[in-house]
Amino acid sequence: MPEVFTIKASDLVLKVSENIDPARFDISKYEAFLDVLCGTREFQKEAIRTVLRYLLGGRYKNLRDLAEENYYQNPNLRELYSTFSDFERHLQLPDKLALP
Numbered sequence: 001m002p003e004v005f006t007i008k009a010s011d012l013v014l015k016v017s018e019n020i021d022p023a024r025f026d027i028s029k030y031e032a033f034l035d036v037l038c039g040t041r042e043f044q045k046e047a048i049r050t051v052l053r054y055l056l057g058g059r060y061k062n063l064r065d066l067a068e069e070n071y072y073q074n075p076n077l078r079e080l081y082s083t084f085s086d087f088e089r090h091l092q093l094p095d096k097l098a099l100p
Helices: 027-038 042-056 063-073 075-080 084-088
Strands: none
Touching: 027 042, 063 075, 063 084
């Protein structure tokens, strides 16, 4: 009988690095706008910051880069997909800078 394991969906969310070049994109320039836009909804501000880091930060050239970084840092992804190639086959737009 195959081994059964449980992984929460939240453990499979791809994480965008906070380590980006501030010369390329400096989120601090947008904080006042985010305050007006989102008010006290910090979760909303953080979601916007994450998307902007991904799209404008220059760290990732496509979804494959983000997925590969996460695959090797996230043991849950490696438990679910035995190789990065297995994981990559499930990406919808791997060659685009697209949101999963």
